[in-house]
Amino acid sequence: xxxxxxxxxxxxxxxxxxxxxxxxxxxxxxxxxxxxxxxxxxxxxxxxxxxxxxxxxxxxxxxxxxxxxxxxxxxxxxxxxxxxxxxxxxxxxxxxxxxxxxxxxxxxxxxxxxxxxxx
Numbered sequence: 042x043x044x045x046x047x048x049x050x051x052x053x054x055x056x057x058x059x060x061x062x063x064x065x066x067x068x069x070x071x072x073x074x075x076x077x078x079x080x081x082x083x084x085x086x087x088x089x090x091x092x093x094x095x096x097x098x099x100x101x102x103x104x105x106x107x108x109x110x111x112x113x114x115x116x117x118x119x120x121x122x123x124x125x126x127x128x129x130x131x132x133x134x135x136x137x138x139x140x141x142x143x144x145x146x147x148x149x150x151x152x153x154x155x156x157x158x159x160x
Contacts, residue, residue, distance in 0.1 A: 082116055
């Protein structure tokens with residue numbers, strides 16, 4: 042038996058146990074591809090760069106990737122206004138730390154580098 046079948050069997054056992062213990066039969070509808078859709082949509086939302094998403098998903102055609110990006114936009118749509126956390130840095134070390142936790146560079150004002158991140 043190949044690894045794919047072993048993993049599929051393990052997922053099915055886990056789904057049945059969880060669905061039974063939580064009394065939620067909808068959990069039986071989760072498949073490997075469901076998890077892939079969720080991960081790619083979450084990644085598309087976090088990086089906001091179609092080419093990074095395409096490379097992460099290993100898609101040859103951007104049309105395939107755009108489906109996940111559209112799904113992420115629908116799932117993660119905001120209620121009318123965007124809310125941001127904003128930080129200012131003076132040193133490269135501070136900027137590096139902000140980028141490593143998901144902030145994106147905006148501009149430089151009076152010697153300070155400004156970064157933003159969705160709340």
